[in-house]
Each structure stands twice: as structure tokens, then as C-alpha cells.
Amino acid sequence: MDPSAPWALLSWGGPQLRSAIAVSKAIREKSPALPIIWGGAFPTVCPEATLNAPFVDYAVRGQGEDTLVELLDALALGRHGELSSILGLSWRLRGEVVHNKDRKFSTSSLTRMLPYEKLENPAQYFTKTYLGSRTAGYQAALGCRFRCTFCGVATMFRGKMALPTATRLEQDLRFLKERLGMNAIQFYDHNFFDREVDMVPLLEVLAKFQLPWWCFARSDALVNLSEASWTLVKKSRLRMAYIGAESPSDWLLHDIRKGTRCDQTLDAVEKCRSHGIVPELSFMVAPPQDPEGETEKTFEFIRMIKRVHPATEVMIYVYTPLPRRQSTTSGAPESMTSEYHDCAGMPVAFPRTAEEWAEPRWVDYWCHQDAPWVPERLRRRIVDFTTVLGCRFPTIMDIRASAWGKSACKRWHLGAIGINGTIGLGSSVYRESSSVSGIRGS
Numbered sequence: 314m315d316p317s318a319p320w321a322l323l324s325w326g327g328p329q330l331r332s333a334i335a336v337s338k339a340i341r342e343k344s345p346a347l348p349i350i351w352g353g354a355f356p357t358v359c360p361e362a363t364l365n366a367p368f369v370d371y372a373v374r375g376q377g378e379d380t381l382v383e384l385l386d387a388l389a390l391g392r393h394g395e396l397s398s399i400l401g402l403s404w405r406l407r408g409e410v411v412h413n414k415d416r417k418f419s420t421s422s423l424t425r426m427l428p429y430e431k432l433e434n435p436a437q438y439f440t441k442t443y444l445g446s447r448t449a450g451y452q453a454a455l456g457c458r459f460r461c462t463f464c465g466v467a468t469m470f471r472g473k474m475a476l477p478t479a480t481r482l483e484q485d486l487r488f489l490k491e492r493l494g495m496n497a498i499q500f501y502d503h504n505f506f507d508r509e510v511d512m513v514p515l516l517e518v519l520a521k522f523q524l525p526w527w528c529f530a531r532s533d534a535l536v537n538l539s540e541a542s543w544t545l546v547k548k549s550r551l552r553m554a555y556i557g558a559e560s561p562s563d564w565l566l567h568d569i570r571k572g573t574r575c576d577q578t579l580d581a582v583e584k585c586r587s588h589g590i591v592p593e594l595s596f597m598v599a600p601p602q603d604p605e606g607e608t609e610k611t612f613e614f615i616r617m618i619k620r621v622h623p624a625t626e627v628m629i630y631v632y633t634p635l636p637r638r639q640s641t642t643s644g645a646p647e648s649m650t651s652e653y654h655d656c657a658g659m660p661v662a663f664p665r666t667a668e669e670w671a672e673p674r675w676v677d678y679w680c681h682q683d684a685p686w687v688p689e690r691l692r693r694r695i696v697d698f699t700t701v702l703g704c705r706f707p708t709i710m711d712i713r714a715s716a717w718g719k720s721a722c723k724r725w726h727l728g729a730i731g732i733n734g735t736i737g738l739g740s741s742v743y744r745e746s747s748s749v750s751g752i753r754g755s
Contacts, residue, residue: 330671359636361410401413418471420475423481435493506530532578556581575614595627619702653685
């Protein structure tokens with residue numbers, strides 16, 4: 314590796330941010346003149362905070378394939394006058410942060426196969442899951458048409474989405490299965506099920522291979538699938554669909570720009586159940602408008618679903634919307650604003666630097682674990698409910714826990730719930746034993 318070449322790091326918010334900061338500081342200390350470039354979700358959502366760090370020189374926003382190449386060419390040739398014309402780039406000019414215009418959505422990466430041959434042993438990245446002994450992570454599509462307020466994908470792709478051709482998907486799956494021995498697949502598309510007319514060719518490919526698979530899905534897309542498409546889904550061996558239910562309140566689903574309704578969540582659960590697919594529902598609790606009231610309403614909604622379809626998997630997160638931005642006339646990213654208030658009624662001030670975002674409380678915020686408007690009592694209530702739920706209904710995805718361990722968990726929860734619905738002394742026993750046996754909540 315050329316020691317004088319610029320360093321480019323992919324940075325996501327949360328725990329990864331700490332590593333990116335540590336690596337960047339080490340590079341800066343060793344080679345102070347070496348340009349350091351950040352790209353990925355964090356610089357896209359927080360470009361100003363990224364460049365407020367003295368150890369970052371350039372921030373690549375959005376899809377970075379072309380932006381990074383153009384930046385590296387300009388730096389290598391010493392053409393610093395070209396920096397202002399590179400779309401999707403944020404940088405400093407005479408000490409001031411400059412945000413160039415956004416780069417348009419690109420589908421070029423969908424036209425070519427990844428060079429797996431450059432990896433010494435690509436099969437080492439397969440892992441054992443409940444789907445199969447050699448499960449691959451794979452992303453077929455790009456982006457998402459929707460703009461949920463809590464999702465970094467909305468900022469990254471700005472409502473754009475593109476699916477691969479059936480030929481490209483079949484080529485990749487054939488290579489992964491026949492050449493590398495893959496026997497299951499997890500699709501990390503931001504929204505695998507979209508318009509049915511576009512999905513059918515991909516489902517036909519999956520039905521050919523019949524590999525157990527998992528994916529993200531929207532409830533509205535699932536309930537609107539024709540029976541012919543559901544037949545393809547079943548034949549393709551879809552095992553589980555991760556559905557962003559988010560809330561039982563339609564007003565909140567509208568407010569967070571989800572684009573779905575509560576009744577569609579229930580219909581999607583029934584559709585999945587009737588076709589032998591496990592629905593995995595994710596919920597966002599404690600919204601700033603009514604943290605405690607909406608949380609309890611969500612818990613009751615979860616109880617109702619579990620009574621009807623106990624096999625439904627449930628994931629619970631705290632609603633933490635991304636910082637909103639004020640529009641600018643230049644087409645550049647907008648400045649961060651907050652309309653929220655903390656438990657003391659004070660306006661929430663989002664961090665202004667990458668290092669502030671790496672503080673534990675903001676890492677928890679980025680990971681949907683906590684928010685400034687969530688009081689300690691409610692935080693404890695959420696942890697208790699999630700823990701008891703995981704014991705009463707152990708997740709099928711935990712392949713480490715034995716059958717007797719899961720059975721013991723179910724029995725434990727009956728004596729762990731106090732009169733007010735919170736966990737008593739038994740909670741500490743569960744947490745300690747879980748680290749040994751591998752049992753975890755869903």
C-alpha cells in the first residue's frame with residue numbers, strides 16, 4: 314500500500330463511529346499531511362459534524378463510488394480547483410465547511426457482479442444461522458422509495474430505489490450456491506418486497522433455487538400480493554419476513570412518514586401465518602409526543618398479536634428520529650435542527666462533532682436504545698417488558714440456546730413479573746445466566 318495515498322474510511326453512527334475516530338486519530342498522528350476521507354451513513358446524515366473533527370478532511374455523502382474516485386483523482390493530480398465540482402462531497406475551503414450539491418441516484422453497481430475471486434476465501438464469510446449451516450448475507454436492491462424519519466437509508470437514497478435484473482440475481486445465487494456452497498441466504502435489501510410487478514421475476518429466480526431465506530418487507534406490500542405471488546413465495550422457501558410495524562397508532566405512522574397503517578400490520582401477520590412464514594415485527598416505542606402512553610399502547614398491541622399468533626417474532630426499539638434539516642437554496646445538505654424536548658422540558662441539542670456523537674448516550678440514541686425524552690422509569694419499563702417477552706417467547710433465531718434452556722426461560726418468566734408488570738429479583742438471575750447459556754430476548 315502506498316503510504317502517501319489518502320485514507321478512506323466507511324463510517325456508520327453508533328459503535329462503529331468510535332472505531333473510525335480511533336483509526337483516524339492514529340493516522341493523523343502518524344502522518345499529519347495525509348488526507349483522510351470519511352464516507353457512509355454518518356457523513357451523509359451528519360456532514361457538518363464529520364468535518365468539525367480535525368482528523369477528517371473530506372466527507373463523501375450518499376452513494377460514494379463515483380465521488381470517491383473523482384476525489385482521489387483530483388488529489389493525486391493536485392487539481393484542488395476541481396474539488397468544488399465533485400458532486401456529493403463536503404470539504405473545507407479556507408477553514409469553512411463547503412457542501413457541494415448532491416449526486417444523483419445511481420444504479421451502476423447493479424450491472425456488475427462483485428469480484429469474489431479477489432477474496433482469498435470468500436466462503437469463510439458464511440455463517441451458521443437458523444436458516445442453514447452456510448448462510449450468506451446478500452444485498453440485491455439499492456435504496457428505498459420511502460422516507461421514514463428514523464431511517465438513515467432515507468437520507469442516503471432520498472426516496473430512490475432500484476431492483477436488480479432477474480439475470481443478475483440468478484447469476485450471483487448460482488455462483489454462491491454451486492461454487493461456494495451457500496445453503497441459505499439473508500437479504501439485506503432495505504426493502505425487498507416492493508411493487509409486485511417488479512418482484513415476480515425475482516421470486517421466480519428464488520423459487521428455482523429454493524434456498525431458505527430471510528428479508529425485510531413492508532406490510533402494505535405483503536397484503537397486496539396476489540395469491541399467485543404468494544405461491545411463488547412459499548415455493549422459494551421464505552422462512553421469515555422482517556416487517557417494520559413501528560406503532561399501533563395510525564397518526565404516528567403518518568407522522569414518521571412510514572406510509573403504512575395498523576390494520577395492514579395485522580393483515581400481514583395473518584398472511585404470513587397462513588403461508589407458513591414467520592413474521593418478525595419491529596416496533597418503535599417512546600415517541601417524543603407521548604412517550605409513556607404510546608409505549609403502553611404498543612405493549613398491549615404486542616400482547617394481542619402474541620395471543621393470536623405466538624410464533625411472531627418481536628423486536629423493540631426506542632423511536633429516535635434523525636436530525637431534521639432546514640432547506641437551503643444551494644442544493645447542499647441542510648443545517649441540523651431539533652424540535653424535541655428532553656425530560657426537563659429543554660430543547661434537545663444534537664451533537665456538533667463526531668466525537669460528541671460517539672459519547673455513550675448518543676451512541677444509544679443512534680442505535681435506538683435511548684432518547685433524551687425517555688425518563689428512567691420508562692426506560693426500565695421497556696427493558697423489563699422486552700426481557701419478559703423474550704423469556705416467554707424465546708426466539709427461534711437463537712440457535713445457541715438448548716431446548717431445555719428455552720423451556721427454563723418460559724418457566725422463569727411466570728415468577729419474575731410483579732404486580733405492576735415489572736421484573737422482580739429474578740431479572741438479575743436471567744441476565745447472569747443468559748451470558749453463559751447464550752439465551753437472549755427477541
